[in-house]
Amino acid sequence: MTDTDRTPAAATGEKQPFDLGTGPGRVLVWFYGVFTVAAASRSIVQMILDFGKAPLAYVLSAVAALVYGFITYSLVRGGEKARRTALVCCAGELAGVLIVGTWTLADPSAFADATVWSDFGAGYLLIPVILPVTGMIWLRRARTA
Structure with missing residues (x-):
């Protein structure tokens, strides 16, 4: 192996792949992982024990768990395609939080239980x-790194 074979990509002018799960991304992976488990556990228990009480709320919590899980997977997987997919999912998640959050404040009676x-x-x-x-x-x- 020659010295040029050991030269880091940055020194040769090649763009290094950006690892989504490093630095602050690692904290995001941790939070998304915790929220995946929390939302999934909550929705599964609620759907098993008392689905008829608040089906909309429990299904929305399950949807949140799926979104969190997919974002966690994308951050861990890394790569440009995963980054773009996670970005779209984060935007969808934000839309969901804003819609459901506004809905629960505007019409609390629509939800028999919290999501x-x-x-x-x-x-x-x-x-x-x-x-x-x-x-x-x-x-x-x-993306810019």
């Missing part, structure tokens, strides 16, 4: 509304 995204995630310290914004900022930064 992960109710009141903009107030039951989760507003992390559900902060997380997609943070994710989109990180994923846009990852």
Whole structure:
């Protein structure tokens, strides 16, 4: 192996692939992973024990879990395609949080029980509304790196 074979990509002018799960991305992976487990656990238990009480709320929590899981997977997988997919999912997640959050404030009687995204995630310290914004900022930064 010659010295040129050991030269880092940055030194040769090649663009290094950006690892989405490093630095602040690792914190995002952790939060999304925790929220995947929390939302999935919550929705599964609620759907098994009392689905008829609040089916809309429980299904929305399951949808949130799926979105969180897909974003977690994309961040761990890395690559440009995963970055773009995660960016779209974060935008969809933010739209969901804003729609459900507004809906729960405007018409609380529509939800017999809270969802992960109710009141903009107030039951989760507003992390559900902060997380997609943070994710989109990180994923846009990852594109330019």
